[in-house]
Amino acid sequence: MSDHxxxxxxxxxxxxxxxxxxxxxxxxxxxxxxxxxxPPASLTLIRxxxxxxxxxxxxxxxRVAEADLYNLGITFxxxxxxxxxxxxLPVDLIPRVLTxxxxxxxxxxxQQRVAAINHFxxxxxxxxxxxxxxxxxxxxxxxxxxxxxxMEGLDVPGRVYVHINGTDLVxxxxxxxxxxxxxxxTPSGVSYVIENRHMMLRSMPDLAVGLDLMPVDEYGPxxxxxxxxxxxxxxxxxxxxxxxxxxxxxxxxEHVFLAREMGVPLVEGRDLMVENGRVFMRTVAGPRPVxxxxxxxxxxxxxxxxxxxxxxxxxxxxxxxxRRGNVTIANAIGTGVxxxxxxxxxxxxxxxxxxxxxxxxxxxxTHICAEPEGLAYTLAxxxxxxxxPVGESGGYGLIIGPHATKAELEAFRASLLADPxxxxxxxxxxxxxxxxxxxxxxxxxxxxxxxxxxxxxxTWVLPxxxxxxxxxxxxxxxxxxxxxxxxxxxxxxS
Amino acid sequence: MxxxxxxxPPGGIGMPNLLSRYAECTIWLARYMERIENLARxxxxxxxxxxxxxxxxxxxxxxxxxxxxxxxxxxxxxxxxENVVGFYVIDRENPNSIVSIAHAARENAxxxxxxxxxxxxxxxxxxxxxxxxxxxxxxxxxNLSALCARLKQDCQTHHGITEGTFYRDQxxxxxxxxxxxxxxxxITRLIDIKYHTLLxxxxxxxxxxxxxxxxxxxxxxxxxxAFRRTVRDDMTPAHVVGFxxxxxxxxxxxxxxxxxxxxxxxxxxxxxxxxNGYAAAERIEELRATLAEQTVEDIIVRxxxxxxxxxxxELHLVQGEIARAFWPxxxxxxxxxxxxxxxxxxxxSQS
Numbered sequence: 073m074s075d076h077x078x079x080x081x082x083x084x085x086x087x088x089x090x091x092x093x094x095x096x097x098x099x100x101x102x103x104x105x106x107x108x109x110x111p112p113a114s115l116t117l118i119r120x121x122x123x124x125x126x127x128x129x130x131x132x133x134x135r136v137a138e139a140d141l142y143n144l145g146i147t148f149x150x151x152x153x154x155x156x157x158x159x160x161l162p163v164d165l166i167p168r169v170l171t172x173x174x175x176x177x178x179x180x181x182x183q184q185r186v187a188a189i190n191h192f193x194x195x196x197x198x199x200x201x202x203x204x205x206x207x208x209x210x211x212x213x214x215x216x217x218x219x220x221x222x223m224e225g226l227d228v229p230g231r232v233y234v235h236i237n238g239t240d241l242v243x244x245x246x247x248x249x250x251x252x253x254x255x256x257x258t259p260s261g262v263s264y265v266i267e268n269r270h271m272m273l274r275s276m277p278d279l280a281v282g283l284d285l286m287p288v289d290e291y292g293p294x295x296x297x298x299x300x301x302x303x304x305x306x307x308x309x310x311x312x313x314x315x316x317x318x319x320x321x322x323x324x325x326e327h328v329f330l331a332r333e334m335g336v337p338l339v340e341g342r343d344l345m346v347e348n349g350r351v352f353m354r355t356v357a358g359p360r361p362v363x364x365x366x367x368x369x370x371x372x373x374x375x376x377x378x379x380x381x382x383x384x385x386x387x388x389x390x391x392x393x394x395r396r397g398n399v400t401i402a403n404a405i406g407t408g409v410x411x412x413x414x415x416x417x418x419x420x421x422x423x424x425x426x427x428x429x430x431x432x433x434x435x436x437x438t439h440i441c442a443e444p445e446g447l448a449y450t451l452a453x454x455x456x457x458x459x460x461p462v463g464e465s466g467g468y469g470l471i472i473g474p475h476a477t478k479a480e481l482e483a484f485r486a487s488l489l490a491d492p493x494x495x496x497x498x499x500x501x502x503x504x505x506x507x508x509x510x511x512x513x514x515x516x517x518x519x520x521x522x523x524x525x526x527x528x529x530x531t532w533v534l535p536x537x538x539x540x541x542x543x544x545x546x547x548x549x550x551x552x553x554x555x556x557x558x559x560x561x562x563x564x565x566s
Numbered sequence: 567m568x569x570x571x572x573x574x575p576p577g578g579i580g581m582p583n584l585l586s587r588y589a590e591c592t593i594w595l596a597r598y599m600e601r602i603e604n605l606a607r608x609x610x611x612x613x614x615x616x617x618x619x620x621x622x623x624x625x626x627x628x629x630x631x632x633x634x635x636x637x638x639x640x641x642x643x644x645x646x647x648e649n650v651v652g653f654y655v656i657d658r659e660n661p662n663s664i665v666s667i668a669h670a671a672r673e674n675a676x677x678x679x680x681x682x683x684x685x686x687x688x689x690x691x692x693x694x695x696x697x698x699x700x701x702x703x704x705x706x707x708x709n710l711s712a713l714c715a716r717l718k719q720d721c722q723t724h725h726g727i728t729e730g731t732f733y734r735d736q737x738x739x740x741x742x743x744x745x746x747x748x749x750x751x752x753i754t755r756l757i758d759i760k761y762h763t764l765l766x767x768x769x770x771x772x773x774x775x776x777x778x779x780x781x782x783x784x785x786x787x788x789x790x791x792a793f794r795r796t797v798r799d800d801m802t803p804a805h806v807v808g809f810x811x812x813x814x815x816x817x818x819x820x821x822x823x824x825x826x827x828x829x830x831x832x833x834x835x836x837x838x839x840x841x842n843g844y845a846a847a848e849r850i851e852e853l854r855a856t857l858a859e860q861t862v863e864d865i866i867v868r869x870x871x872x873x874x875x876x877x878x879x880e881l882h883l884v885q886g887e888i889a890r891a892f893w894p895x896x897x898x899x900x901x902x903x904x905x906x907x908x909x910x911x912x913x914x915s916q917s
Contacts, residue, residue, distance in 0.1 A: 319677055356589045
C-alpha cells in the first residue's frame with residue numbers, strides 16, 4: 073500500500089473497490105491516478121466511473137470492441153505468400169485524459185515547432201542563413217541522406233513544406249511534456265485516433281456520457297482545406313488526391329480512411345500520369361487534372377526519373393511537374409532533413425533562431441555523438457542512457473542502457489565507436505503511465521502521445537492525438553510494430 | 567447554360583471522375599460475388615443429381631462445364647465428390663474455388679474501400695474471413711447443402727447491402743455491368759450442366775428422370791415456382807431452357823441479364839457522357855438480337871451446348887470491349903514520356 077492512493081481517496085467521493093483495487097504506480101507519473109496537481113472535477117468523475125466497472129465487464133467489452141475493429145477492417149495487413157493477415161492495433165478501453173490546460177500547452181508548443189520546421193526547410197533550400205550563421209552545422213544538413221538537392225530554390229506555395237506533422241511527446245516523472253522526436257515526412261496513425269474515438273463511444277458510452285470532450289471528427293475536412301489552400305497559385309477548385317503505395321502497404325487502411333474523410337480519390341502511382349509538366353489521373357472519362365497530392369510514399373519512390381529508378385509505385389515526371397509549380401506535394405520532398413534525430417538536437421536553437429521565442433515544449437536532453445563532448449559523455453554513461461541511431465525509425469537498433477546486459481553494452485560500445493556520427497544519446501525518461509487492462513488485471517503501462525498538426529494558411533492541431541501504450545510490462549517501446557497498443561485520447565474542453 | 571459545359575462529361579452526381587482502376591475493381595467485385603453464388607448453385611444441383619444417381623458423369627460435370635479438366639486432373643486422379651467439392655470450395659491453389667474467388671473479391675473490395683459503403687466492406691470482410699476458415703469437415707456430404715445455402719445467402723446479403731447503400735453514380739453502373747455479365751455467363755453454365763448429365767441410354771427426353779433433372783435445374787436457379795406459375799405447359803427441355811434463356815420477367819434469365827447490361831452501358835453514355843462504351847453496347851445489342859430472333863427449339867436443334875458456348879465467348883468479348891473503353895492499357899501519354907504499363911488486369915479464369 074503506498075501513500076498516494078490514500079491521497080487519492082480524498083478526491084474520490086465514492087471510490088469503489090472495483091477496477092483500481094490493486095493498481096499501484098509508486099515510481100511514475102500516472103496520467104489518471106497519480107498526478108502532481110489537483111485534478112479537475114471531470115477527471116475525478118472519469119476515475120470514479122471507471123472504478124465502478126468490474127474487471128469481467130471491462131474484459132467482455134474489450135472482446136466485443138476487438139471483434140468490432142476486426143470486422144470493420146480497421147487493421148494493418150501483413151502479407152505472406154498465400155494470405156493477407158489482418159491485424160488490429162490493440163486498443164485499451166481506459167482512455168488517456170488530458171486537461172484543457174495541458175492541451176493548451178501542447179497545442180501551442182506543437183504549432184511553434186511546426187512553424188520553426190517550415191522556416192528551417194525554406195531556409196536550407198534557399199539562403200541557408202542558419203548554416204552560414206553557424207547555428208546548425210552545414211555538414212549535418214547538406215550531408216544528410218534526407219537532404220534533396222532537387223528542392224533547392226523551389227518556392228512551394230505558402231512556404232509550407234510540412235503540411236502534416238506528428239510530434240512524439242512523452243511525460244517525465246514530474247509530468248512535464250518533452251518532445252521525443254518530430255515526424256515531418258509521412259507521419260501515420262491519425263486514423264486510429266478517430267476510429268478509437270468511435271469505438272470508445274460505442275463501447276464505453278456510460279463512461280463518456282455528459283463529458284465535454286473536444287471532437288476529433290474535423291481532421292479530414294481540415295486536411296483537405298489545407299491541401300486546397302496550398303494548391304498551386306491560380307488553381308480554382310483544386311483536385312486533391314491521396315497517393316498510396318496500394319493495398320499491400322501495411323498502412324493502407326489509414327490511406328483509405330483519410331481519402332474517405334477528405335472525400336478525395338485514393339490513387340496509386342499507376343493512376344497518375346504527367347503530360348507536359350502537368351499531372352493527370354486516369355478516369356473512365358479520360359485524363360483529368362490533379363493539383364494537390366497528399367502522398368503516403370517516401371521521397372525515394374515518388375518519381376523513377378529522379379529517385380529510385382526501379383520504383384513502380386511512383387509517377388514518372390512528377391518531380392518535373394512539381395518543380396514547374398504545377399502540382400503541390402504534401403509533405404514536400406526533402407522534409408526528412410528536418411525530422412532527423414541529429415537535427416532534432418538543434419531544434420531548440422532552431423526555434424530561437426527563426427521565431428525569437430523560447431521553446432514551449434522542451435526536447436529531451438540530447439547528446440550528439442558526432443560532437444567529441446557528446447561522444448565522451450555517452451561512452452562514460454552508457455549504462456544510464458538511451459542511445460539511438462539517427463536516420464532510422466521503428467524502435468530498432470537502439471539500446472536502453474539500464475535494461476541492457478554487460479555484453480550487450482560492450483557490443484554496442486563497439487558499434488558506437490565505429491560510427492559515432494550515427495548516434496545520439498538521451499537520459500532514460502521515467503515515462504508516464506496510464507492504467508491499462510492487462511492479463512492480470514488493470515496495471516500501469518507506459519504511454520506516449522503523438523499530436524497531429526495540419527498546416528495550410530495556418531496550423532491546426534487535432535485535439536489529443538495518438539496515445540500509444542507499451543503493452544509489455546515495464547517496456548518503454550510503444551511502437552506498434554513492437555507490441556504496442558493504443559488508447560483513445562480525451563481532451564477535456566473545460 | 568455555359569456552352570462549354572455540354573462538352574465536359576457532366577459529373578452527374580457524386581464523384582465526377584471515377585478512376586479507371588475503381589471501375590475495373592467494381593466490375594470484378596460484382597462478378598466475383600455473383601460467381602460465388604452461382605458456383606454454390608452449381609454444386610447444389612450437382613449434388614442433387616448425384617444423390618438421385620441420375621448422372622453418368624457425376625461430379626465430373628462441374629469440372630467440364632468450367633473447363634477445368636486439366637487443372638483438376640493435375641491434382642486428382644478421380645472426380646469423386648470429395649475431390650471435386652474440395653477443389654471448388656476450399657482449394658486455395660485453384661483460382662476458381664470459392665475460397666480463391668472470395669479472396670479475390672475482398673482484394674478488389676480493399677482497393678474500393680474509399681468508394682464502397684462501410685456496411686458493404688464490413689459484410690464482405692466477415693464473409694471472406696468465414697470462407698477462409700472452411701475446412702474438410704464443412705464440405706462433407708451431410709453439410710454440403712447447408713453450406714451452399716449459406717454461401718448463397720451471404721452473396722444475396724451482399725447484393726442487398728449494395729443495393730441499399732452503394733452510392734448511385736458511375737461506380738454503381740459498373741457494378742451492375744459486372745453483376746449482369748457474370749449472371750448471364752453463369753446461367754448458360756447452369757443449363758449446360760444438364761446437357762452434360764443427360765443419360766440418353768437410361769432415360770430419354772421426357773422420362774421421369776429427365777423431368778426430375780430439369781426441375782432440379784430450375785430449383786437451383788430459384789426458377790421453379792415462377793416457371794410453374796407462368797408456364798402452363800409440360801416441363802419439356804424446350805420450355806425450361808426457353809424460360810432460363812428468354813423469359814424477360816425472370817431475374818436470372820439470359821435475356822434479363824443482357825437487357826440490364828445494355829441499360830447500364832447505355833446510362834454511362836446518357837448520364838455521364840461516357841461515349842466510349844459504344845462498341846460494348848453494340849456487341850450486347852447483337853447478342854440480344856441473336857437470342858431474340860431464334861426460337862428455343864431452333865437453338866436446341868442446332869445444338870444447345872454450342873449455343874451456350876458461343877454466348878460465353880461473346881460475353882468475354884463484351885468484357886474486353888468494356889476494358890478497352892474504360893481502362894485502356896495505354897491511355898494518351900506524352901510521347902517523350904511513355905507511361906509504364908499499368909500492369910493491372912484481371913482475367914476471367916474460366917471461359
